Amino acid sequence: MSRAGPASPGRSGAALPLPLPLPLPLSLPGDRKREALSAGALLQPIIKDVGEIYSRLLDHRPVIQGEIRYFVKEFEEKRGLRELRVLENLKSTIFEANENILPKCEQSMHDNLNEVLKRLQASNNMIHRLQEREHEERKLQADKVMADEENRIAHWESFMKEQQNKQAEVDEEHRKAMERLKEQYSVVLSFFTWYVGN
Numbered sequence: 001m002s003r004a005g006p007a008s009p010g011r012s013g014a015a016l017p018l019p020l021p022l023p024l025p026l027s028l029p030g031d032r033k034r035e036a037l038s039a040g041a042l043l044q045p046i047i048k049d050v051g052e053i054y055s056r057l058l059d060h061r062p063v064i065q066g067e068i069r070y071f072v073k074e075f076e077e078k079r080g081l082r083e084l085r086v087l088e089n090l091k092s093t094i095f096e097a098n099e100n101i102l103p104k105c106e107q108s109m110h111d112n113l114n115e116v117l118k119r120l121q122a123s124n125n126m127i128h129r130l131q132e133r134e135h136e137e138r139k140l141q142a143d144k145v146m147a148d149e150e151n152r153i154a155h156w157e158s159f160m161k162e163q164q165n166k167q168a169e170v171d172e173e174h175r176k177a178m179e180r181l182k183e184q185y186s187v188v189l190s191f192f193t194w195y196v197g198n
Contacts, residue, residue: 055062
């Protein structure tokens, strides 16, 4: 600011409204005309200063434009379009994966999965045959155990019958021996009683 006075802001810091230019009379006498021109020339720096004060205090466009320029410089010039390059690299990687790697993976997966499926089916068949064989062996073993149990029961029954027959024979021989002894002792007893009685 070049001059102080009515163009400088007040102590409160509020900006003064721009003064309107003084209307010049259309026809002024010579001296008055010069005075008006010189007064207009004196008012122009004051108006300029007031305009600067107004633009500094109330017009925020230069600050915003500076921030915008800084933002653009930071993200375009300094970063060198790094994000765009990263996205282009990602795009090329995805394209390459879709064009080359994915078909190879699919083919390899189909080949390997077919091989794995065949192996699984073969192992499943083997396990099924082993289960059938084990089931047959268990059935044969159960039949053998049942046959052995039946043979044991039959042998036991025949053994018990034989024991009963032998027991009957022994009982019969014992009864006969008892009768013989009884007859023999009855003869001896009768002889003894006769002998004692005489």
